[in-house]
Amino acid sequence: DGGITQSPKYLFRKEGQNVTLSCEQNLNHDAMYWYRQDPGQGLRLIYYSQIVNDFQKGDIAEGYSVSREKKESFPLTVTSAQKNPTAFYLCASSSQREGRTGYNEQFFGPGTRLTVL
Amino acid sequence: AQSVTQLGSHVSVSEGALVLLRCNYSSSVPPYLFWYVQYPNQGLQLLLKYTTGATLVKGINGFEAEFKKSETSFHLTKPSAHMSDAAEYFCAVSVRRGTSYGKLTFGQGTILTVHP
DSSP states (O other): OOOOEEEOSSEEEOOTEEEEEEEEEOSSSSEEEEEEOOOTTTEEEEEEEEETTTTETTTTTEEEEEOOOTTTTOOOOOOTTTOOOEEEEEEEEESSSTSSSTTOOOOEEEOOOEOOO | OEEEEESSSEEEEETTTTTEEEEEEEESSOEEEEEEETTTTOEEEEEEEEEEOEEEEEEEOOEEEEEEEETTTEEEEESSGGGGGGGEEEEEEEEETTTTTOOOOEEEEEEEEEOO
8 A cells, every 4th residue: 555654653852862753655756745743833844855855944944854865755854953842743745746646635644753851 | 925724723513513614724826725634643634625626625524615715715514523523623725836836834723522
């Protein structure tokens, strides 16, 4: 079955540590996205990538970094510069090609809950 | 730039009653509109979407929404609530062209509670 996987489901980090969240998709989608979710604030876009080896900052990119070396993978690193990283992180993907499944809609992974100790 | 406002962070209904979740959007170009549902500690699942054509859109689980351009609204309804509808619902907008193409802007979410 095609879909998006995120790992780990739960992640604990000590202050001052960098951590990397994994996101993989086998939907052959061109675009991938990272969101942060906090209670009562909806989803906020961290980074997005519309093509391999290219990505753009979203609304809250400070303290985060990404890479897009493969079409299927879009890992997110939460750095020590992120002052309040405890949140639920969601990865999504979509097709930018008209006629393809998922055109103009985003498919979401199950999420990673990050807690800073 | 586009934005979404969901009226009411919490909505409570009785089982069998009408569900109405309100969403108003702002967009300088023709929008695409979406409703997603999220169960606790899970990702988002698409309920329905409006792109072009018919303004009344039917989705999964008996939900539907109507795009009203004059009111800049995209309210979500279901004639009869079921206990399994209890979840958080998000309205989202994206645009058809320009540098923001493909990016979703979400509302703050509405938590739906269904009472027996």
